Amino acid sequence: MNVPTMASIIEIIPLGLLTSAIETVTKVYYLVFAVITIAGGIMGYVKAKSVVSVFSGSLAGILLIVASSILPQRSLRAYIIGLIVSIMLAGKFVPDFVHKKAIVPGGLMALLSVASIVLTILAMIPR
Numbered sequence: 159m160n161v162p163t164m165a166s167i168i169e170i171i172p173l174g175l176l177t178s179a180i181e182t183v184t185k186v187y188y189l190v191f192a193v194i195t196i197a198g199g200i201m202g203y204v205k206a207k208s209v210v211s212v213f214s215g216s217l218a219g220i221l222l223i224v225a226s227s228i229l230p231q232r233s234l235r236a237y238i239i240g241l242i243v244s245i246m247l248a249g250k251f252v253p254d255f256v257h258k259k260a261i262v263p264g265g266l267m268a269l270l271s272v273a274s275i276v277l278t279i280l281a282m283i284p285r
Contacts, residue, residue: 178230184281185229188240191270192222195247198263218243237282244274 199215202208225239248271255264 180277180281181230181233184237184240184277185226187274187277188222188226188229188236191244191274192219192226194270195219195222195267198267202263218247234282237278240274241278241282244271244278247271248275 195215196219197215199212199219202211202215221239221243225236225243229236247267251264251267251271254260255268258264
């Protein structure tokens with residue numbers, strides 16, 4: 159019995175289909191991440207009256223929406239915007255999570271930011 163390997167499965171998938179799929183996943187991920195980021199900024203304002211939270215959460219969310227909306231026409235620009243926003247959010251929330259051990263918002267945003275960085279890098283790899 160001949161069991162297919164992952165390499166043989168990947169070889170039969172058309173390259174254009176794989177590229178299109180990762181762009182679609184990235185586009186949707188950026189939108190979901192944007193909504194969560196904006197909601198988190200609003201929650202920071204409501205709970206702590208933090209104007210910085212609502213401003214930075216909204217700005218980051220809007221930039222992620224922009225990145226999502228220009229995919230796939232301007233892929234490189236979209237990925238750079240998404241990557242920069244994700245790195246900045248990770249730079250804020252990963253240390254917060256490590257220090258405070260709070261799942262919300264630090265853990266959630268750290269996880270989403272790191273996942274966004276990984277997804278964006280995978281999407282940028284030429285096929």
